[in-house]
Amino acid sequence: MHRDGTRAVLGNADDRSVCQRVSRPGVGRLGRRVMIDVITRQEAMDALAPQLRELWLRSANPTIFTSPEWISAWWSCFGTGELHALVQRDDGALVTFAPFFVHRGASNEPELTLIGIGNSDYLDVMATSRHNVTAVMREILGWSVRHKIRRAEWPQLRADATLAEAELPAGWGCTLHDSAPSPVVALPWTDSAFDRQISPKLRKNLRHARRAATARGSVWFEHASGEAVEHAIETLFALHAARWRATGQRGVLEDPAVQRFHHAVARAADASGMLRLIRLSIGGETAGVLYGFTTPAGACYYIGGMNPAMASLSPGVLLIREAIHRAIDEGAVEFDFLAGREVYKYRWGARDRRIFHCRLRHHSNRGPST
Numbered sequence: 001m002h003r004d005g006t007r008a009v010l011g012n013a014d015d016r017s018v019c020q021r022v023s024r025p026g027v028g029r030l031g032r033r034v035m036i037d038v039i040t041r042q043e044a045m046d047a048l049a050p051q052l053r054e055l056w057l058r059s060a061n062p063t064i065f066t067s068p069e070w071i072s073a074w075w076s077c078f079g080t081g082e083l084h085a086l087v088q089r090d091d092g093a094l095v096t097f098a099p100f101f102v103h104r105g106a107s108n109e110p111e112l113t114l115i116g117i118g119n120s121d122y123l124d125v126m127a128t129s130r131h132n133v134t135a136v137m138r139e140i141l142g143w144s145v146r147h148k149i150r151r152a153e154w155p156q157l158r159a160d161a162t163l164a165e166a167e168l169p170a171g172w173g174c175t176l177h178d179s180a181p182s183p184v185v186a187l188p189w190t191d192s193a194f195d196r197q198i199s200p201k202l203r204k205n206l207r208h209a210r211r212a213a214t215a216r217g218s219v220w221f222e223h224a225s226g227e228a229v230e231h232a233i234e235t236l237f238a239l240h241a242a243r244w245r246a247t248g249q250r251g252v253l254e255d256p257a258v259q260r261f262h263h264a265v266a267r268a269a270d271a272s273g274m275l276r277l278i279r280l281s282i283g284g285e286t287a288g289v290l291y292g293f294t295t296p297a298g299a300c301y302y303i304g305g306m307n308p309a310m311a312s313l314s315p316g317v318l319l320i321r322e323a324i325h326r327a328i329d330e331g332a333v334e335f336d337f338l339a340g341r342e343v344y345k346y347r348w349g350a351r352d353r354r355i356f357h358c359r360l361r362h363h364s365n366r367g368p369s370t
Contacts, residue, residue, distance in 0.1 A: 033092075036139050039085040046072055048087065051094045053272075055126045057296060060162050064293040064300065065120040069268035071099050074116050077261040084143070085115070086136050088127075096132045098125040100140055102149060112144050112152040112360075119258070121182060121300075121338040122355075123156045123163075130165040137166040145171070145362055152360035155179060156339070159354050168360070175359045183350030185335040187299075191328050202347055206321060209314035216313060217283025221322045224277040229270050232277050233263055236289040239305030246308060253303070262291075269293055278322055280315050288315035290323055298334035299327035320348065 039045050045052075052068040064070055075083065081103030088096035098114075105111030114123045127133040144152065156179060157164060168174060188194055195203065213219045224232035237253050244251035252258065269275035276292040276299065288306040292299060301323060306315050324335050337345040339355065 033090075034135070035089045036136065037087045037089070039087060040083050042072070042075055042079070042083065045075070045083070045085055045099075048094070048097075052097055052126070055094050055097055055128070058128060059124075059126040061122070061124060061158065061160060061297050062295050063122050063124075063297045064265075064269065064274060064295055064302075065116055065122045065156075066124050066126060067269075067272075067274070067295065069272060069274070070120070070265055071115050073261055073264035073268060074120070075099075075101075076264065077257050078118070079115070084112075084140070086140055088132055088136055090132070095129070096125065096127040096136050098127075098133075098136050098140060102144075105151060105153060107151075109151055110147075110149045112140065112149055114154060117153070117155060119252075119261075121156060121302075122158055122161075123154060124158070124161045125163050127162050127165075133162055133166045137163075138169050141169050141172055141360075141362070150362040150364075152358075154358040154360070157356045157358055159356065163358075171364070172360055172362050175361075177357045177359070179355040179357045180339045180341060181352035181355055182339050183337045183341070183345040184298075184353050185324070185337070185348050185350045187324070187328050187333055187335055189328075191325055194324065194328060198349055199347070205314065205317060209317050213282045213287075213313050213315075213318065218281075219318075220281040221319075222279040222281065223326070224279060225270055225275070229266050229275065229277060230263065232279050232289060233266050233291075235279060235286055236277075236291055236303075236305045239286070239289060239307055240303065241305075242308055243306065253305075266291075276323060276326065278319055278326075280319050280322070282310060282313060282315070285310070287313060288319050290316075290319040292323055294327060294330060294332055298336055299323065299330075299332040300336040300338055302338060316344070324348075 049068045049072065056062050056067055059066070079101065081101050083101045085100055086096070086098040087094065100112055101115060102110055102112055116123050125133060125136065127136070144150070154163060188197055222228065222232070237259055240251045240253045253262070266275055266277060274293045274295055276294055278290045280287045286307060287310045288304060290301060290304045292301045301320065304316060304319065327335050337350055
């Protein structure tokens with residue numbers, strides 16, 4: 001989160017309309033009217049985008065992966081199965097959004113999970129309170145049992161996830177497993193303080209990289225926006241693919257659906273001021289591209305692509321330092337390298353953020369066989 005600003009789960013008939021009431025109007029605390037609706041089609045979800053963004057900004061951990069921009073693009077490009085997102089309102093105000101859907105899991109059984117599964121480093125729901133998310137949990141898991149869906153998979157949960165606030169209904173059990181942690185760097189108030197914070201060896205490497213780059217020619221960081229975004233994203237795809245092809249493998253960004261997704265996310269994130277797409281040019285040639293985001297939760301580095309022919313100039317080190325410089329300048333208190341224990345992340349002083357994979361199973365109460 002910016003400068004101005006584990007719990008219950010971790011501790012323990014066909015829908016025919018686009019948006020449908022799934023629970024009767026109730027009276028909440030202080031006499032307020034509480035409603036829960038279900039969204040089964042993307043157009044209904046996208047129509048709520050302005051309200052969802054306001055709720056996202058008020059949520060505990062507004063990362064790029066829980067933003068309306070990411071969720072809409074993900075479902076458009078990868079969504080299969082049955083969309084079953086829940087929206088809770090309190091006296092008309094949106095207080096919870098839970099982007100669930102049902103698909104066939106690893107065992108080919110129907111399984112409840114969250115939009116973003118597979119290529120999102122954090123998953124969660126948006127909610128303004130534990131009471132709200134518990135009510136939504138009760139609704140979605142009750143619906144699941146009625147429709148013979150007895151499995152739920154919620155990967156990539158932070159220990160402070162909003163979903164972790166929920167109390168499980170009777171009959172449901174939760175098994176937790178550790179996932180790959182996310183190394184995170186705590187950022188100081190000033191760029192000069194960060195220079196003092198990093199190790200002497202890294203400071204030396206940065207000086208060497210800057211001298212080597214300057215000796216090659218002019219050094220320029222382009223923070224892509226507007227019409228430049230499409231070209232920078234395509235350059236990222238090409239550089240990332242070149243690296244993996246050199247090892248005889250395909251990179252994760254070569255799939256056409258993945259490319260469509262990131263084009264959509266980058267455009268939407270740029271429009272809302274979250275995109276941090278940085279291209280490094282050395283001597284008039286692209287040395288690398290860093291693709292990240294900044295939200296009220298902090299800055300993050302999602303993926304990068306470096307020019308193999310310029311590896312000796314350490315473009316990755318220079319790009320990360322530029323991204324951190326901008327993050328500090330914008331008031332972010334953390335720089336998140338996201339999931340994975342790659343050695344280079346810890347050279348910047350990163351510390352692990354624990355990530356969980358939550359498996360829920362419903363255990364029916366069966367009487368003795370006759």
